[in-house]
Amino acid sequence: MNLTTQHTKHSLRFRDLGIDTNQELVVFMPASCHVCKSEGFQALTRLSVSFNGSSTIAALNITSDGLLKEGEISLSKSAIQKLSVQDNDLLEVAHIEPLQSITSVRSKLYGNTLHQQEYDDIIQDIADEKYSNIFLSSFVAACSGSNMKLEEICYLTMAMIKAGNKLEWGNEIIADKHCVGGLPGNRTxxxxxxxxxxxxxxxxxxxxxxxxxxxxxxxxxxxxxxxxxxxxxxxxxxxxxxxxx
Structure with a gap:
């Protein structure tokens, strides 16, 4: 059964705090924020953050000591670049929709066989950065060892191709090179x-x-x-x- 929930979006004014978290997408809100209180947002809650038609999912960090004022919101450097926001822009925040693909991950953890559409949904959600590190770890654990049949490996490969951007040069031969990796100094x-x-x-x-x-x-x-x-x-x-x- 496919369930969808309509979540209320709240607008907050953006202010850049100059925080770089590398590639981690993080949203910052003050402890006194009325939105956090009304929506039940807690530290590390994953939120949908939208601006000007673009959106991303970021982990919430709660600030104190007046770092942000009531009604203000901030983002990590990587999230700022992704949404192209500037000071005083109005951002919308909301709960993220429940991820239906997590049901498939749970099924795989129990040793069941997944099909093409299930792998498509999982990989697309991962590509859309909807999975937390815990969800990613669960999926990797579910697929580790000898838990995947040959056809499942094909399904997963095709799902990764569909979710990614493809480049074509028109050459008859396009070469690639892979090695095991993990060996210090192995710069082949x-x-x-x-x-x-x-x-x-x-x-x-x-x-x-x-x-x-x-x-x-x-x-x-x-x-x-x-x-x-x-x-x-x-x-x-x-x-x-x-x-x-």
């Missing part, structure tokens, strides 16, 4: 990708930051150049150099 990508590109084979390579070692491929490459590229920038680099990292 920075050696292999330029070699492949120099041979005329297009190889647009995406890499992660450190997970289990002091520096991942992206961290190491960032010593030499910028690695945070938009899709348009990535396309430009690949068309010019035949590859990217």
């Amino acid at each position: 990508t920075m050696i292999v990708v330029p070699i492949i590109a120099s041979l005329g084979i297009m190889i647009p390579k995406t890499s992660s930051r450190a997970i289990t070692s002091p520096a991942g491929t992206a961290d190491t490459m960032e010593v030499l150049t910028n690695v945070n590229l938009s899709l348009a920038q990535m396309r430009k680099v690949v068309e010019k150099e035949n590859g990217c990292i």
Whole structure:
């Protein structure tokens, strides 16, 4: 059964506190805020924050000592960039809608088999940043070990393709390169990708930051150049150099 709930949206005036939480999306509201009291918002509650037709989901941090005045709201740097807000803009906050896909995650935790639509819904909610770290951990745990059948791996792969942005260059061969990772000093990508590109084979390579070692491929490459590229920038680099990292 698909249940939807209509939540009241409240408008608050934005003021930038200059807080950088890296990629974590955080919303700041004062402890005295009437909206927090009327809606039951508590610290770490995940809220929907909207401005000018755009919205995001952010974790609530409660401020004290007059850092924010009554009727004011603030955002972390990453959330500000995502919504393109400025001081004195009016933002709308509300409870987030219940996530139906969590039912599928719970089902998978109990060892059941999921189908394509269920994986589509889960991955789309993750891509829309609707999952908290706890929900993400639950999904990873549910899929770990030998808990997924071969067809489920295919369903998950297709769901990730559907949820992401796709780039096409029209070449007959587009190469990619992967390794196990997690080995300190294992910088094969920075050696292999330029070699492949120099041979005329297009190889647009995406890499992660450190997970289990002091520096991942992206961290190491960032010593030499910028690695945070938009899709348009990535396309430009690949068309010019035949590859990217």
